[in-house]
Amino acid sequence: MKTINTLIATxxxxxxxxxxxxxxxxxxYNVSTGTTLTNAGIALRGDDAVALATGLDVMAGTAKFxxxxxxxxxxxxxxxxxxxxxxxxxxxxxxxxxxxxxGVAIGKKLDANPHFADIVDGKLYLFLNEVAFExxxxxxxxxxxxxxxxxxxxxxxxxxxxxxx
Numbered sequence: 001m002k003t004i005n006t007l008i009a010t011x012x013x014x015x016x017x018x019x020x021x022x023x024x025x026x027x028x029y030n031v032s033t034g035t036t037l038t039n040a041g042i043a044l045r046g047d048d049a050v051a052l053a054t055g056l057d058v059m060a061g062t063a064k065f066x067x068x069x070x071x072x073x074x075x076x077x078x079x080x081x082x083x084x085x086x087x088x089x090x091x092x093x094x095x096x097x098x099x100x101x102x103g104v105a106i107g108k109k110l111d112a113n114p115h116f117a118d119i120v121d122g123k124l125y126l127f128l129n130e131v132a133f134e135x136x137x138x139x140x141x142x143x144x145x146x147x148x149x150x151x152x153x154x155x156x157x158x159x160x161x162x163x164x165x
Contacts, residue, residue, distance in 0.1 A: 027158045029072045030098035030112055030126075036066065040073040043098055044126075047114045049074050050081035053092040053124040058114050069093075094124045096151055101125040102132040105146035109159045120144065 031041025044052065044061075051059040061075025065082040068074075069089050076082035085092050094112070096104045103110030112126030116133040119125070120140065127133040136143045154162050 027109075028070065028097050028155065030109070031072055036063065036068070036073045038068065038073075040068050040071050043072045043074050044094065044114050046075045048077040048081050049092045049094070049124075050084045051077060052114055052117060053094075053119065056117055056119065091122070092124070094126050096125075096147060097155070098126060100128040100132055101147050102127055102136045102143055104150050104154065105136075105143045107150055107154070107162070109154060109162045 029041065029043060031043055032045055034042055036042065043049065046061050048057075048059040048061045051057040059077040061077050063073075063075060065076035065079055066073050067076070067082055067086050067089070074085060074089075074093075076085065094117075095101060098112055100108075100110035100112040103112075110128045110132070112128055114126060116127035116129060117124060118127075118133075118136070118140070125136075125144070127136060
């Protein structure tokens with residue numbers, strides 16, 4: 001009986017740790033509401049991170065070509081782009097966990113749309129929509145400077161807490 005109780009306690013603890021790490025990753029990264037079979041959220045709405053980060057090309061990825069990093073699934077349009085990402089993920093991952101850079105600049109974790117993106121100094125920045133993207137373009141340097149200052153205080157905080165909801 002003691003062995004069974006120990007197994008149950010261990011399984012419960014493991015489940016709690018897994019659930020908390022998954023929830024933590026959701027707040028660290030902007031992911032789609034769908035998940036993979038391993039319970040990872042999907043980054044960039046399923047679009048290919050390498051195509052986006054190297055030429056601002058929005059190309060749909062597929063689950064066939066997936067790399068998981070920090071509990072987040074990145075889909076790719078080809079085996080080649082998947083391999084590129086796997087070799088150097090930091091080069092292709094969007095800044096601010098994939099949240100809207102303009103939103104981070106104003107102290108919010110907002111969704112981001114890969115159709116509104118920019119590459120500055122080799123880094124990929126995403127934006128909520130055309131309005132946020134146009135506001136960013138009015139003062140790119142100032143927006144990114146504010147976002148850089150804000151992100152450390154927001155990075156490990158739940159979306160609902162950051163956004164006041």
